[in-house]
Amino acid sequence: MKNLKVFKFGGSSVRDAANVKNVTSILQSFAGRPILIVVSAMGKTTNALEEVVGAHANKTGKAFDLLNAIRDQHYRIMAELFDPGDEVYAAVNDQFVAVEWVLEEEPHENYDYMYDQIVCVGELVSSTIVAAYLNKIGLPTSWLDARDVILTDEIYREGWVQWEETVERAKAKAQPLLEKGGFVLTQGFIGSTDSNETTTLGREGSDYTAAIFSFCLDAEDMTIWKDVPGVLTADPRLFDNIVKLDRLSYREAIEMTYYGAKVIHPKTIKPLQNKSIPLYVKSFIEPQGEGTLISSDVEDHYPPMVAVERNQALVYISTRDFSFVAEHHMSVLFNHIANLRLQVNMMQNTAISFAVCVNDIDDKVERFAQQIQGEFKVMIDRQLELITVRHAQPAVLENLRKGKILLMEERTKDTVQMVVKNVQVLDWKEVE
Ligand code: ADP
Numbered sequence: 001m002k003n004l005k006v007f008k009f010g011g012s013s014v015r016d017a018a019n020v021k022n023v024t025s026i027l028q029s030f031a032g033r034p035i036l037i038v039v040s041a042m043g044k045t046t047n048a049l050e051e052v053v054g055a056h057a058n059k060t061g062k063a064f065d066l067l068n069a070i071r072d073q074h075y076r077i078m079a080e081l082f083d084p085g086d087e088v089y090a091a092v093n094d095q096f097v098a099v100e101w102v103l104e105e106e107p108h109e110n111y112d113y114m115y116d117q118i119v120c121v122g123e124l125v126s127s128t129i130v131a132a133y134l135n136k137i138g139l140p141t142s143w144l145d146a147r148d149v150i151l152t153d154e155i156y157r158e159g160w161v162q163w164e165e166t167v168e169r170a171k172a173k174a175q176p177l178l179e180k181g182g183f184v185l186t187q188g189f190i191g192s193t194d195s196n197e198t199t200t201l202g203r204e205g206s207d208y209t210a211a212i213f214s215f216c217l218d219a220e221d222m223t224i225w226k227d228v229p230g231v232l233t234a235d236p237r238l239f240d241n242i243v244k245l246d247r248l249s250y251r252e253a254i255e256m257t258y259y260g261a262k263v264i265h266p267k268t269i270k271p272l273q274n275k276s277i278p279l280y281v282k283s284f285i286e287p288q289g290e291g292t293l294i295s296s297d298v299e300d301h302y303p304p305m306v307a308v309e310r311n312q313a314l315v316y317i318s319t320r321d322f323s324f325v326a327e328h329h330m331s332v333l334f335n336h337i338a339n340l341r342l343q344v345n346m347m348q349n350t351a352i353s354f355a356v357c358v359n360d361i362d363d364k365v366e367r368f369a370q371q372i373q374g375e376f377k378v379m380i381d382r383q384l385e386l387i388t389v390r391h392a393q394p395a396v397l398e399n400l401r402k403g404k405i406l407l408m409e410e411r412t413k414d415t416v417q418m419v420v421k422n423v424q425v426l427d428w429k430e431v432e
């Protein structure tokens with residue numbers, strides 16, 4: 001669609017009433033232009049909803065209390081934005097009641113399915129509140145249910161987008177709303193299956209949602225509004241001496257985010273690259289700033305960039321009879337890895353052992369170990385970090401290794417990856 005812009009506002013940009021007002025003041029300067037807005041759940045709502053899911057699954061008796069605390073938090077935000085009689089309260093309440101219905105049932109046997117039916121409420125209420133506030137201040141905004149557009153397969157918590165149908169549905173549902181004039185506002189992170197069951201696209205998936213809409217509707221450009229001035233050479237929460245990158249190629253952005261630069265969801269870039277849609281990363285705190293422009297045709301000349309992935313586990317696997325870990329073993333191991341959807345970040349094969357570095361989430365690593373223990377000897381080292389450096393310089397690497405034990409390293413032309421253990425993590429007493 002001609003002149004369409006897609007904006008994504010993440011959790012921190014709408015974490016409280018003052019921030020919602022800030023977002024709407026940014027949007028005010030785009031009044032009258034076709035904009036599709038994607039919003040995430042407010043602040044850390046998704047984390048809080050994950051606790052509701054856990055409490056329900058484990059029948060701790062706390063699920064309703066945890067849900068009520070989330071509802072209260074949203075009511076406090078609404079109280080600062082709307083008059084007491086505003087119809088937004090009923091709309092938001094209805095969305096929470098839908099979750100109560102889930103909690104009144106026995107926990108569903110498919111945890112991931114149940115997870116999606118509960119956590120989706122974060123984006124639903126957030127989008128309802130922001131759209132209502134935009135309308136209240138005189139910026140006409142249509143609320144669009146992203147589940148009517150984004151069709152996924154039935155892999156809950158990690159739905160795969162069915163592109164053809166999604167493009168068709170975006171044209172049928174979103175385009176007419178945009179042509180009507182005013183903004184269209186929808187939820188990040190959520191989609192639905194063929195049989196109208198809610199799915200989610202993976203944690204932090206709202207950036208990806210914005211890219212899906214940009215692709216389907218041929219947006220002119222897309223902007224992700226963040227609490228940082230743009231893409232930086234490393235996470236400012238972890239490092240000093242970082243600088244903003246003014247421009248990045250799609251390729252470099254894919255590499256950085258794939259290796260764990262938390263500023264953009266890794267799946268975001270590819271759909272944009274396929275249609276040459278420029279992506280801006282800008283600050284919602286200083287919206288006038290230039291931000292970072294991600295596009296094609298950028299000269300590949302970058303300073304060192306660092307990404308850190310925490311919660312890594314190294315699984316060392318050897319055969320019980322000291323034979324080599326050979327091809328047929330690999331196929332058994334990778335079968336388990338694929339079935340568990342264990343994300344492999346690095347691996348190394350030596351004469352007698354195979355070591356694999358994976359994301360240590362939920363109980364996947366334990367389950368993997370259990371499944372292969374009959375056939376293999378397994379050792380697991382946890383609480384590790386995977387540090388990736390693009391365009392490394394020796395001094396940078398030396399600095400990064402300080403206070404850490406290097407367990408595995410891999411170098412390719414532009415990338416150095418290290419699996420490390422922080423010295424402080426070692427519990428010497430237990431080792432004795
Ligand atoms: P959102 O509110 O959209 O979900 P996030 O909190 O997920 O935003 O992402 C923004 C955060 O990403 C920043 O506050 C920053 O700490 C972190 N971050 C990690 N790596 C980078 C990087 N290379 N450049 C900028 N920010 C980064």
Ligand code: ASP
Pocket residue numbers: 010011040041046047122188189202203204205206207
């Ligand atoms: N609310 C979801 C999450 O926290 C999606 C997102 O914020 O991108 O993971």
Ligand code: MG
Pocket residue numbers: 010011204
């Ligand atoms: Mg986020």
